[in-house]
Structures are given as structure tokens and as C-alpha cells.
Amino acid sequence: MKLAVVGGGSTYTPELIDGFARLRDTLPLAELVLIDPAADRLELVGGLARRIFARQGHPGRISWTSDLDAGVDGADAVLLQLRVGGQAARNEDETWPLDCGCVGQETTGAGGLAKALRTVPVVLDIAERVRRRNPGAWIVDFTNPVGIVTRALLTAGHRAVGLCNVAIGFQRKFARHLGVAPEAVALEHVGLNHLTWERSVTVGGRNVLPELLAEHGEAIAADLHMPRELLDRLGVVPSYYLRYFYQHDEVVRELLGKPSRAAEVAEMERQLLALYGDPALDEKPELLGKRGGAFYSEAAVALTSSLLRDTGDVQVVNTLNNGTLPFLPDDAVIEVPASVDARGAHPLPVRPLEPLFAGLVAGVTAYEHLALEAALKGGRGRVFDALLAHPLIGQVAYADRLTDDLVAHNREHLAWA
Incomplete structure (x- = not known):
């Protein structure tokens, strides 16, 4: 079994490698290729990746290349984890x-x-080149914004599934609170990527969410940086990304008073790359845990295994709605539990979504449709439409100014600008 990782020079990659090494019985890799245009980073990350495999006794071969076509040739699955423009663009x-x-x-x-x-546009070019080399290969997208990127891939007819680590993160945290094994916890996770709610937490066939909130609500709320009273009122656990909607102005005030997350991550990446260059290092460093992407490797291994080994296991993924949420169009991409096999992801039935949540999901889905139109076709007008439709913006003056700012800051990446 061969897997290729596009964006393999990322400082995230050793987390992924560690998961491949530990979980080799779940996903038995014979070959892993790291692909990245940054050859200097590839040398550092690739060297550490080989040492991690060697330490854990994994027999698989690891190589790296800046040649995309050569790297994906013969791959059974291609994992996308790229960041166009790097941390500078994120900043x-x-x-x-x-x-x-x-x-x-x-x-x-x-x-x-x-x-x-x-x-x-970059992801679609990569996917088309993968399709030309390996028509049967699966694409697993971890590249943000996962919902929009996955929708672009599926609209273009690619064999793709989107992946996020929010659900597996909640599963692991809830399991610790409950004192049970993570695999004993099943989530009723529903919504869009980075716009989801945990509506039930099932252990042994019983929904334990009410007692989880009663006994551990303070800790859960603190982790989310949300008021405990909000969780009690909603009766669910929102994704921490919902803080940008539920507490928008408070978040803006916080962001204005501190360095950007991108600046923090850029410094962390500098330190990580220095560590990766140490030939004595043969495990992922503790600092990597602060970089983000917790449990990403476990989620990636589980999903890829389900696709390539035709298991039918239930995974939380991003895939086409196809009637699952009846108030959304079929071609919307939702994030829900799905049975995953060699034919792809098949969403499990979802209970009707409460209006408090459905309204926001519908609004953001409309924005994502317009965002994809702007990404595919370009034009200032399409960018403006997407910004005007976004629930966090929605005012003409803001949308107008933000459109000009967006184009000015991204001109080198926009073929139409």
C-alpha cells in the first residue's frame, strides 16, 4: 500500500508519521512519499520521519520529492495538507x-x-494530476477550509473525502472525562466543517451528554472559551470555532490585543525545524503538541484504512449532503458520521436539526457556495457577494472594504486580479 502526502514538508508531518508507525496494523503502508516544493524542509522532515519509523520498527519505505507527478505515481491514496502562501499569508x-x-x-x-x-485552484490542479496518474486513487483533504476545498474536489468529480480533527478531539476529551476508552464513545456530530455541534455522546448505547455537561461542564466550557451557561442553554457542545459566531465582538477585542496565531506558529515552526534537524531525534517532540492538529494522525489512519480496506467503519468526514440535511442542497458538503468503504463516504441518517442550528448552517452553506464560485471563476463581484452573504460580515460597507483588502493582500495568488 502506497500513500503520498502533499505538503509533506509541513511541521505537522511528524505527527502523521508517528500515527502511521503506531497504527501500522490498521494501515499497513509499504511506501510513503512526502511531496513539497520546499526541498530544505523536506530533508529535515523526511529525515525525522525515517528515524521515527526505524525507532518503532516500521518496515515501510519513506522517500521525499519536489516532483508531484513522480510522488503520486502509483499511490493508493493522496493526503493533502498544504498551505498556499505559508504562514505569511495566514498572518x-x-x-x-x-x-x-x-x-x-x-x-x-x-x-x-x-x-x-x-x-x-492549487488543489484542483493537484487533484487533476493525481487523476491522470492514478484514476483510482483516493484524495483525503485536510487542507483548510476543508468544507469548501472538499466541495471543489467533489464538484470536479474527484474521489475525495474531507477530514478534520475536531470530532476526534472531542471524542478523546470526552473519553477522558468519562473514564472510558475513546473507541467506546460515539458522537452525534453534525453541521459543516468548523461549524458543528455534538448533540449526543453515546457510551454503551446510552446518551451520557446530560451528565457529561452536569459533571464536567465547567471544564468543557473553559476549553471552548465559552460561558458554561451557554452550553447548558443549548444542551449540546459546540465546536470551538462557533465562538467566532457566538462571541464575535469579544473575540475581535481579544485578537486586537495580542500577536496573531500565525506569528506564534511561525516561531514555533522555526523551533520545530531546528529540532527536526537533530540526527539524534527519533520521535515527535513535545513542542509539536502545541502546534495544533491533535489526533490528526489517528483520524487520517482510520479514514484512509476504511477507504483502502473497504471496512465500512463509521468516521466523521466531510462529504456530499445528498439529502442528509434536507434543507441543504445535495451538493453541499456537510460534516457528519458516515460509513466509509471502498466506494466512499455514506452519511448516516441525521435527526432533524433544530432551527437555532439549522439557520446558521444554511447561511454558511450559501456563503460556501458563493465562495467556491469566486474561487473557480474569480472577479471582484463574486468576492463581494460571498462576503456580503457571510453571517459574520453581511453589511455592504464592510463587504466592499474587505473585498478591496482581500484582493490587495492576495493579488499574487489570484490569476484574475
Whole structure:
């Protein structure tokens, strides 16, 4: 079994490698290829990857290349984890929207749209090249904004599934609170990527969410940076990304008072790459746990195994709605539990979504449709439409100014600008 990782020079990659090594019985890899245009980073990350495999006794072969076509040749699955423009572009996504009092964030709001516009054309080019080399290969997308990028891939007819680590993160945290094994916890996770709610938490066939909130609500709320009273009122656990919607102005004030997350991550990456260059290092360093992407490797291994080994296991994924949420179009991409096999992801039935949640899901889905139109076709008008439709913006003056700012800060990445 051969797997290729596009964006393999990422400082995330050793987390992924560690998971491949530990979980080799679940996903028995014979070959792993790391692909990245940054040859210097590839040398550091690739060297550490080989040492991690050797330490854990994994027999698989690891190689790396800057040649995409050669790297994906013969791959059974291709994992996408790229960042167009790097941390420098992310830093801009997180800063210029703040100038008009709008949240600056890399996956939602104006910054999220900027990232989508930079990313979608690049990902579609990669996917088309994968299809030409390996028509049967699966594409697993971890590249943000996952919902929009996955929708672009599926609209273009690619064999793709989107992946996020939010659900597996909740599963692991809830399991610790409950004192049970993670695999004993099943989530009723529903919504869109980075816009989801845990509506039930099932252990042994019983929904334990009410007692989980009663006994551990303070800790859960603190982890989400949300008021405990909100969780009690909703009766669910929102994704922490919903803080940008539920507490928008408070978040903006916080962001204005501290360095951007991109600046923090850039410094962390500098330290990580220095560590990766140490030939004595043969495990993922502790610092990597602060980089983000917790449990990403476990989620990636589980999903890829289900696709390639035709298991039918239930995974939380991003895939086509196809009537699952009846108030959304079939071609919307939703994030829900799905049975995953060699034919792809098949969403499990979902209980009717409460209006409090459905309204926001419908609004963001409309934005994502317009964002994809802007990414595929370009044009200032399409960018403006997407920003005007976004629930976090929605005012003409803001949408107008943010459109000009977005284009100015991303001109080198926009073929039409």
C-alpha cells in the first residue's frame, strides 16, 4: 500500500508519521512519499520521519520529492495538507479583517475566504494530476477550509473525502472525562466543517451528554472559551470555532490585543525545524503538541484504512449532503458520521436539526457556495457577494472594504486580479 502526502514538508508531518508507525496494523503502508516544493524542509522532515519509523520498527519505505507527478505515481491514496502562501499569508488573513472590526481567522470570515481563493485552484490542479496518474486513487483533504476545498474536489468529480480533527478531539476529551476508552464513545456530530455541534455522546448505547455537561461542564466550557451557561442553554457542545459566531465582538477585542496565531506558529515552526534537524531525534517532540492538529494522525489512519480496506467503519468526514440535511442542497458538503468503504463516504441518517442550528448552517452553506464560485471563476463581484452573504460580515460597507483588502493582500495568488 502506497500513500503520498502533499505538503509533506509541513511541521505537522511528524505527527502523521508517528500515527502511521503506531497504527501500522490498521494501515499497513509499504511506501510513503512526502511531496513539497520546499526541498530544505523536506530533508529535515523526511529525515525525522525515517528515524521515527526505524525507532518503532516500521518496515515501510519513506522517500521525499519536489516532483508531484513522480510522488503520486502509483499511490493508493493522496493526503493533502498544504498551505498556499505559508504562514505569511495566514498572518495577513488574521490581521487585515480586524481593521474594520471583523474577525481575522484563517478558516472563516474574510480571512477564510482569502484562504479558499488561494487554495482551491492549487488543489484542483493537484487533484487533476493525481487523476491522470492514478484514476483510482483516493484524495483525503485536510487542507483548510476543508468544507469548501472538499466541495471543489467533489464538484470536479474527484474521489475525495474531507477530514478534520475536531470530532476526534472531542471524542478523546470526552473519553477522558468519562473514564472510558475513546473507541467506546460515539458522537452525534453534525453541521459543516468548523461549524458543528455534538448533540449526543453515546457510551454503551446510552446518551451520557446530560451528565457529561452536569459533571464536567465547567471544564468543557473553559476549553471552548465559552460561558458554561451557554452550553447548558443549548444542551449540546459546540465546536470551538462557533465562538467566532457566538462571541464575535469579544473575540475581535481579544485578537486586537495580542500577536496573531500565525506569528506564534511561525516561531514555533522555526523551533520545530531546528529540532527536526537533530540526527539524534527519533520521535515527535513535545513542542509539536502545541502546534495544533491533535489526533490528526489517528483520524487520517482510520479514514484512509476504511477507504483502502473497504471496512465500512463509521468516521466523521466531510462529504456530499445528498439529502442528509434536507434543507441543504445535495451538493453541499456537510460534516457528519458516515460509513466509509471502498466506494466512499455514506452519511448516516441525521435527526432533524433544530432551527437555532439549522439557520446558521444554511447561511454558511450559501456563503460556501458563493465562495467556491469566486474561487473557480474569480472577479471582484463574486468576492463581494460571498462576503456580503457571510453571517459574520453581511453589511455592504464592510463587504466592499474587505473585498478591496482581500484582493490587495492576495493579488499574487489570484490569476484574475
